[in-house]
Amino acid sequence: MPHGKYAQCPHCGKIARGEEEIEELFGYRYGRTKPQSWCKECRAAQGLDDDSECGDE
Numbered sequence: 001m002p003h004g005k006y007a008q009c010p011h012c013g014k015i016a017r018g019e020e021e022i023e024e025l026f027g028y029r030y031g032r033t034k035p036q037s038w039c040k041e042c043r044a045a046q047g048l049d050d051d052s053e054c055g056d057e
Helices: 019-025 040-045
Strands: 006-008 015-017
Touching: 006 019, 015 019
Parallel strands: none
Antiparallel strands: 006 015
């Protein structure tokens, strides 16, 4: 399946199919052109899903 229709988390193996499910479980990057590689749950658990910018204090 092309990007935008399917995503699988390499960390936990979670799968999402279709744009709505991908948005809910993974989110998008690059202006909604590519799904995030890790699911939101794994990114949050690893501290990878914060909105801070590199160097912000």
